[in-house]
Structures are given as C-alpha cells and as structure tokens.
Amino acid sequence: MSGNLKIRAFIVLGCLALALFSLGPTLLGSSAPDWWRKAFDPIHLGLDLQGGMHLVLGVDVDKAVESRLDTISDQTEDLLREKDVIFKRVDRQSGERLVVTVYDEEAGRQVDALIKEMFPDLEPLTLVTEGAYILKNFRLSDKEIADVEEYAIRQALETLRNRVDQFGVSEPVLQRQADNRILIQLPGVKDPQRAIDLLGKTARLEFKMLIDNVDLQEAVKGNLPQGGQLLYERNVNKQTGAVTETPIVVESKTVLTGDLLSDAQVRISNQFNEAYVSIDFNAVGAKRFDQVTAANVGRRMAIVLDDTVYSAPVIRERISGGSAQISGTFTEQEATDLAIILRAGSLPAPVNILENRTVGPSLGQDSINKGIFSVLIGGLLVLLAMLVYYRLSGLVANIVLVLNIVFIMAILSIFGATLTLPGIAGIVLTVGMAVDANVLIFERIREELRLGRTAKAALDAGYSKAFLTIIDANVTTLIAALVLFQFGTGPVKGFAVTLSVGIIASLFTAIFVSRLIFDFILGRRQVDHLSI
Helix, strand or coil: CCHHHHHHHHHHHHHHHHHHHHCHHHHHHHHCCHHHHHHCCCCEECHHHHCEEEEEEEECHHHHHHHHHHHHHHHHHHHHHHCCCCEEEEEEECCCEEEEEECCHHHHHHHHHHHHHHCCCEEECCCEEECCEEEEEEEECHHHHHHHHHHHHHHHHHHHHHHHHHHCCCCCEEEEECCCEEEEEEECCCCHHHHHHHHHCCCCEEEEEECCCCCHHHHHCCCCCCCEEEEEEEEECCCCCCEEEEEEEEECCCCEEHHHEEEEEEEECCCCCCEEEEEEECHHHHHHHHHHHHHCCCCEEEEEECCEEEECCECCCCCCCCEEEEEEEECHHHHHHHHHHHHHCCCCCCEEEEEEEEECHHHHHHHHHHHHHHHHHHHHHHHHHHHHHHHHHHHHHHHHHHHHHHHHHHHHHHCCCEECHHHHHHHHHHHHHHCHHHHHHHHHHHHHHHCCCCHHHHHHHHHHHHHHHHHHHHHHHHHHHHHHHHHCCCHHHHHHHHHHHHHHHHHHHHHHHHHHHHHHHHHHCCCCCCCC
16 A cells, blocks of 8 residues: 555544544533533534524514603703702603703703703704603604614523523534524423523612602502502412512612622522522622612611512611622522523513524424435435446445545534534435436546546546536535535525535545545456446
C-alpha cells in the first residue's frame, strides 16, 4: 500500500471511528456513561417526534406604552416637587398622552421647560384651560412609541427564554414572528399547564404601602381615598387549601419594584415547615429598601405580584440587609415557579396565548417509526438498484451510501442539531441523492472502458472528468438549502439542516471514500476488467 493510500485510509478510518463514537450515547441511550453523554449529546428529537407544546404568544405592546407613560408620570411628579413647581396633578390619558394640571401660566412655562429638558420624546400639544386650571398636554412621539413596542417584544423574548432555560426544557424553540407574536416550542414537556402558567405570567413585583383607616366596604364600591388603589390579598386555608381574597387599599404609588432584584430562591420555614421565596435586592434596590423601611416603621407594606397581594407584613424595624421574603402559603412547586419567574425578570408587557397545541408522545413515536420505515425502504430500493445495475461497483456505492448515513447522523450529534420529521424527509432525499455522484462517475468510467482504456486509466478518467459536474450539482443544491435555512422557519429549517449535512457527507463519501476503496482493490491485485 502506497504512502498516499495509507494517509487517505487513515483519514477515512479516523472519521468513521469519530462518527461511531459520537453516536454511542444516541445508540446506547441512558446506559451510556455520564462522561460519554457529556462529551457527545444524544441526537435531540424535535417537537413533532417526541411530543411537547407548541405555543404562539401575542405581546400586548399597548400596555408597554402605557407602562412607559406611567413611569414618566411618576418621574415628572418627583421632578416637579424637587423644582418646587406648584401643580395640581399629573395624569396619563388615552392616546399616549400625559397631562400636567397647573394653576397659572408661570407654572406652565416651568413644566414645558422641565419636560423639554428631561423627556425630549414628549411632544407638546395644544394648551387647554379647564376653569381656573391650565392643562399642559404632551404626547409620546411616534418614534418613541415604536421604540417602546420594539423593546417590549425583544425583552419579552429574552425573558421567556430565561424562564424556559430555568424550566429545564432541552432544545426549546423561541422565535419572533410577525404582528408582535412569539413562537415557543417545548419538546418533551410533561406538564403543559405548568408551562403555560410559567410563561404567561407577567410577574410584575411591586412594593406598596397600605393606607390605614379605610372603609373597605366603601372602597369596594369605588369610593377610594386620594392616591389609593384597591387590590385583593390572597389567603390560603391551611386545612382545606381553599383560596380566598380579601380587599385591601394601598397607595397607588409604587415604592419599590422587582426590577431591582438580584436573586430569588425557595426556602422552607423552620417554624411552620412552609415554602416561601427569599429575595435579594441589588445595590440600588438594597439602598432604596433601607430608605423605605426606615421611613415607614410601624406601617404595613404590601408585596404585590401582578396586582395580587401575597403578603402585607408590618415593618417592625429598619431593614438594611437588602433581603426580604414573599410568603403566601405556597406549595413547594408554586414557590419554585415564582422564584424562576422572579429570577428571569418580569415581562415588559402582558402576553396572550393565541395558539396552544400539544403533541402527544404516542403521535411522536408513530412519526419516528414511519420516518425510520421510509428511510429503510428508500435505502433498500437504492441499494438493490445500484447492485443490479452496476454489479460489484454498485456494491462499492452501497458501502459508501451506508457510511454516508452514519456520517450524517454523527454530524447532527456533534453539532447538537435537533432531528425533526422534515429532517427525516431531508435524510430520505439525501439517500436518493447520495448515489447520484457515483452514477455520474460510473457512467464516465463505462465510456472510458468502451474506448478501450485499461481499468486503472478508465477509473482515473472517470473520477477526474465527473469531478466538476459533481461539485457544481451539489454546491448549487447546498446554496438552495442554506437559503432555506436562513429564511425558513420551523419545519423548513429542519429539512434544510439535514439536506445541507447530507450534501456535505455525500461529497466526502462519493468522491473520497469510494475512490479509496477502488484504489485499495486495484492496488492489491492486477484487475483487467471492472465489474461495472
């Protein structure tokens, strides 16, 4: 065996050994050692093969704009007080408008100057008078509204991805779609309702001070004190587990938000053996929490999550450590999910479930069985056709075809690709295309043999003359597959991945591996006639 042949044989055997080693965890499953499974992940199955959830969520971007205006409203009030500007109130109104009510024109000019300096994205509207008051109207610019909506969708996508990652789903799919929609696919999810609860919760955590000496019956009727807000406190009966809600009046102004959290963990109370969520603030939040608790010793502080009060403890003393806890007679699962949501962050705007489909594992297994069956039938027909038409040379092409499938599956495993039902379709197509290069080569060899060339000369001419044609045909197909991958979504991408991998593997096996087998056979003995 020549030196060049030995090098080529070493390359092929090395690639084959690596391919088989990488497929070990996929073939052996859970019986493979942990170190092996960590080095090479088993081939992941997509939603259509192992079952799971398919969700389409719609982001309520209008609420994000309203939230932005609420923030500006609070900041404007604080700034006006700092500047000693006399004003009656600051309101957010429909049409993305902010209205500052003042008593005279001097105060109005001061408001204009402050808004122009601090909030340049607010555009002044026509001045309105209402009796003795002057209403300064401002509206968010179209550019700012578009930016807020864009940020809300991007932030929602990132927050949902963080929640899914902590939920422990392998190979999830999260993609942005048109019309403020987000596609989420969660393969292998066993508890769909828990996933929906985890993903759909806005999780806006707020700390608000309670208003004392309020007639709750009047508050429920809508007669609230100035700056008050009616919420309901969640109570769980320890014996029966029944959940009840108690009306409670808090200040509408939020003294602290969950945006300043650094961590949230589940803890078990030593006293009552109940789960609660321990939260830690970042440096800014810890300082703010210290200031709030110092200024409100003896008052009750409501811990509000999505407009539901989970607890309202009395502030006994100043809290300087930057830590607090949320208790509410949680089950351990509920506390765990709440901690996941708080760690991942709140959604910038509510999301609505527009589409919810669950694929059962039995349907997925049926798809796998039919997919494998189609690959086997297609492969056997191709093997038989090549063996009948090209005889012993067809056997070489069949060996190459089997190696091609092994290399395809190995590449999917090495790069952590997800195998889907359209991906199996791509493999079936690749099985048919894999012998195309060998057909071109063999027909060229036949032409050379008809011209009276020796077996070795016909082989050399066949490979050299078919080479450019093979490259041209496969590269153009590969370009089409890459375009499908770039611009396609979901099933189209799965098809494009396996088709691209199959083309690359086919080029290697058809040109490099098959030539190695022929050279090995011709190099060991004198061959006067090729069985082709």
